[in-house]
Amino acid sequence: MIRYLHQLGSAPRFYSFSTSLLPWLSAACIVLLLAGLYGGLVMAPTDYQQGDSYRIIYIHVPSAWMSLFIYMVMAAAGVVGLVWHIKLAEIISISSAPIGAAFAFLALVTGSLWGKPMWGAWWVWDARLTSELLLLFLYLGVIALYGAIEDKRNASRAAAILALVGVVNIPIIHYSVEWWNTLHQGPTVTKFDAPSIHVSMLVPLLLMALAFKLYYAIAVLLRARCELLVRERNSAWAAELVTERVKGKS
Amino acid sequence: MTLSEFFHMGGYAFYVWTAYGITLVVLLINILLPMQQHHKQLNRIARRVRRQRRNL
Numbered sequence: 063m064i065r066y067l068h069q070l071g072s073a074p075r076f077y078s079f080s081t082s083l084l085p086w087l088s089a090a091c092i093v094l095l096l097a098g099l100y101g102g103l104v105m106a107p108t109d110y111q112q113g114d115s116y117r118i119i120y121i122h123v124p125s126a127w128m129s130l131f132i133y134m135v136m137a138a139a140g141v142v143g144l145v146w147h148i149k150l151a152e153i154i155s156i157s158s159a160p161i162g163a164a165f166a167f168l169a170l171v172t173g174s175l176w177g178k179p180m181w182g183a184w185w186v187w188d189a190r191l192t193s194e195l196l197l198l199f200l201y202l203g204v205i206a207l208y209g210a211i212e213d214k215r216n217a218s219r220a221a222a223i224l225a226l227v228g229v230v231n232i233p234i235i236h237y238s239v240e241w242w243n244t245l246h247q248g249p250t251v252t253k254f255d256a257p258s259i260h261v262s263m264l265v266p267l268l269l270m271a272l273a274f275k276l277y278y279a280i281a282v283l284l285r286a287r288c289e290l291l292v293r294e295r296n297s298a299w300a301a302e303l304v305t306e307r308v309k310g311k312s
Numbered sequence: 313m314t315l316s317e318f319f320h321m322g323g324y325a326f327y328v329w330t331a332y333g334i335t336l337v338v339l340l341i342n343i344l345l346p347m348q349q350h351h352k353q354l355n356r357i358a359r360r361v362r363r364q365r366r367n368l
Contacts, residue, residue, distance in 0.1 A: 104318065114322035118331045125335070164338050172331040179327050277339060284346040291353045295360070304358040 073290055074299040076150055080283040087280045094273035101266030109263075118176040120266055124274040126169035129197060130232055132162035132278060136204070137229050140222030150286075152218035153293070155225065156208050157285035161278055163201035169194055181245055189242035193235040200228040214293060 102120035109116040136158040143152035173191065174184045185191065204221045211217035239246050259267070294300050321328045 108322060113324060115324035115327055117321065117324075117328050121331060121335045161342055164342050168335050168338055171334055175327045175331040175334075179324055281342050281346070284343065284350065288346050288350040288353060291350065291357070295353070295357055300357050301361045304354055304361055307354065308358065 073149070073294050073297070074303075077287060077290060077299075077303070080287050084280060084283060087276055087283070091273055091276035091280060094269050094276060098266050098269035098273050101262075101269060106263045106266055107260075112180060115176060115179045118172050119263075120270045122169060122172040122176060123267060124271040125165045125172060126194065127271055128274050128278060129162055129166040129169050129194070130235060131275075132158050132165060133197065133201070133225070133228070133232060136162060137222075137225045140218075140225045143218055144222045149215075149293070150290075152215070152222070153286050153289045154282065156204075156218060156221055157282050157289055158278075159201055159204045159208070159221070159225075160285070161281045163198060163205065165274075165278075166194060166198040166201055170198065186245050188245045189238040190235065190246035193231060193238050196231055197228075197235060200225075200231060204228075 098120065103117055106117070108114050136155050139151045139155035139158065142148055143155055170191070173194075177186070178184050204225050207224055208217045208221040211220055291300060319325060319329075
């Protein structure tokens with residue numbers, strides 16, 4: 063097992079492994095996405111309070127979950143890179159940042175488009191919204207810091223430390239709706255007792271959440287593969303890779 | 313439910329479809345951009361390899 067992981071950690075192994083994994087992940091992601099969209103937009107009944115505007119939940123909540131999940135992955139991979147100097151962990155960490163930023167952005171924008179008809183305002187300085195905005199800025203900070211340092215090993219280390227400091231924001235976002243009783247509604251799914259959402263609405267939400275997880279796996283592998291190729295552009299395996307590619311074409 | 317009712321979204325069509333549209337665009341960009349960069353990087357390496365072979 064350890065040996066297997068070690069082999070996977072080597073650059074050419076990871077490259078070919080991710081390349082072979084991508085079509086399967088994409089197929090599974092598309093199936094889940096279509097099922098979730100059909101369930102959420104067509105099958106699920108109209109909400110008795112919010113009408114059909116609530117259907118934004120099927121992208122808003124999975125995006126918000128992913129923005130938190132990806133931050134934790136980014137910070138954890140960053141720590142692994144800091145402590146054990148594993149190049150692949152550094153690459154996974156920094157490749158996660160733009161995807162996490164995209165999900166934080168989507169959580170804010172879809173939330174805004176839901177807030178306008180329901181609350182009457184595009185934006186309020188509510189605790190949940192403000193802490194999510196801070197999360198977006200943390201992502202952008204990590205990306206900017208990484209880009210500003212020429213040596214990519216040093217850049218990874220600096221970005222990982224910033225990501226680690228920002229972890230303090232994660233529980234704040236999660237508990238914000240309980241600590242500060244402002245406009246954003248409380249959790250409907252992750253309550254410890256039974257979730258306060260009907261099963262015909264819950265199933266599509268979970269399908270979408272799963273589809274978004276797979277999407278992240280695809281997007282992070284695509285970015286990691288690319289970053290790996292940039293860092294190892296002068297290696298023997300990269301040269302071999304392009305030679306084989308040319309042969310395959312002719 | 314008819315098709316026009318589906319697109320009408322109970323009067324919230326603008327909010328619902330804008331949210332879904334923006335999500336689609338952002339998610340697609342995050343797939344297409346790395347794919348394009350990957351392609352460019354492979355070509356860059358291929359050029360270097362060819363150059364080195366010629367100089368041998």
